[in-house]
Amino acid sequence: RKYGMIGRNGVGKSTLLNKISRRKIEGFPPHLSVVHVEQEVTGDETRVVDYLLQADTERCRLVAEESRLLALLEKDTVDSS
Numbered sequence: 001r002k003y004g005m006i007g008r009n010g011v012g013k014s015t016l017l018n019k020i021s022r023r024k025i026e027g028f029p030p031h032l033s034v035v036h037v038e039q040e041v042t043g044d045e046t047r048v049v050d051y052l053l054q055a056d057t058e059r060c061r062l063v064a065e066e067s068r069l070l071a072l073l074e075k076d077t078v079d080s081s
Contacts, residue, residue: 005017017036018036020034020036021034021035021036035052037051037052037055
């Protein structure tokens, strides 16, 4: 499950998220994964999940490597036809 928070400025959303991500909330389940993105982005049509995926540099590297390898496989298939 994924959760988000909305609320007026100054009500403590960021403070709560900071405490959760730093495991400073007593009794917070230790087995839960917590991802807290602290950067602001200029509003555009990009989906939030896409911003998160772009921030994962290891994933981006692996996706690029996959694309490169698939292109090589496709080229080999065309060359051997």
